[in-house]
Amino acid sequence: MTGTLFLVVGPSGVGKDTLLDGARSRLSGDPRFVFARRVITRAADAGGEDHEAVTTEEFARRKATGGFLLTWAAHGLNYGLPAALLDALAAGRTVVANGSRATIAELGQIVPRLTIVEITAPPEAVAARLRARGREDEAQVAERIARAVPALPAGVDVVRVVNDADVASGVAKLVAVLSAPRP
Numbered sequence: 281m282t283g284t285l286f287l288v289v290g291p292s293g294v295g296k297d298t299l300l301d302g303a304r305s306r307l308s309g310d311p312r313f314v315f316a317r318r319v320i321t322r323a324a325d326a327g328g329e330d331h332e333a334v335t336t337e338e339f340a341r342r343k344a345t346g347g348f349l350l351t352w353a354a355h356g357l358n359y360g361l362p363a364a365l366l367d368a369l370a371a372g373r374t375v376v377a378n379g380s381r382a383t384i385a386e387l388g389q390i391v392p393r394l395t396i397v398e399i400t401a402p403p404e405a406v407a408a409r410l411r412a413r414g415r416e417d418e419a420q421v422a423e424r425i426a427r428a429v430p431a432l433p434a435g436v437d438v439v440r441v442v443n444d445a446d447v448a449s450g451v452a453k454l455v456a457v458l459s460a461p462r463p
């Protein structure tokens with residue numbers, strides 16, 4: 281049986297990486313789950329998630345040689361989900377990845393079982409969290425707050441996690457979503 285890909289999406293600063301880190305810790309040791317490590321053309325020491333940092337040239341080479349299940353561009357960076365995640369899905373494992381809202385329709389054509397986990401929080405909380413994080417300068421923060429994305433495509437399975445309280449509450453909500461069977 282094919283496993284489900286949970287794609288965790290939401291505006292920059294809403295807490296995707298924070299909740300994913302917490303869920304990864306809570307579920308570590310459970311072989312049913314695979315948390316994707318993204319390949320990004322961002323410096324390894326930029327802060328935030330533990331991604332695989334590559335140059336633009338290396339990213340293009342991997343893309344050309346079938347190294348990715350999916351790629352996208354945002355914030356002046358290239359992002360990729362490794363093709364090996366397809367093997368995990370084929371083996372029936374549940375894959376969890378931080379993703380872009382703009383790629384959902386494309387991803388739905390690639391993986392048989394896709395669930396979108398949309399993280400939300402009040403806009404003022406998102407803006408405050410982005411500034412407090414300090415990974416981007418003020419101009420980059422403003423761009424991230426203003427980023428426009430398409431509405432979620434119709435027909436896709438979506439669950440929402442409201443990250444409007446403490447981190448532990450948000451993590452518990454995400455773990456509950458990941459642990460519940462989808463239709």
Ligand SMILES: Nc1ncnc2c1ncn2[C@@H]1O[C@H](COP(=O)(O)OP(=O)(O)OP(=O)(O)O)[C@@H](O)[C@H]1O
Nearest residue numbers: 292293294295296297298409413443445446447450
């Ligand atoms: N529930 C919460 N309460 C308070 N602070 C939070 C909460 N969730 C996340 N944060 C903080 O908000 C900041 C942004 O969170 P995080 O980096 O996880 O967001 P993100 O959605 O992954 O953003 P991006 O898409 O830009 O990577 C971090 O500094 C994090 O510690």
Ligand SMILES: O=P(O)(O)OC[C@H]1O[C@H](OP(=O)(O)O)[C@H](O)[C@@H]1O
Nearest residue numbers: 290292354359378379380381382429
């Ligand atoms: O706005 P949309 O298209 O949904 O997301 C665009 C990208 O922004 C975030 O990246 P980062 O973790 O901030 O580098 C997301 O993880 C995604 O890769």
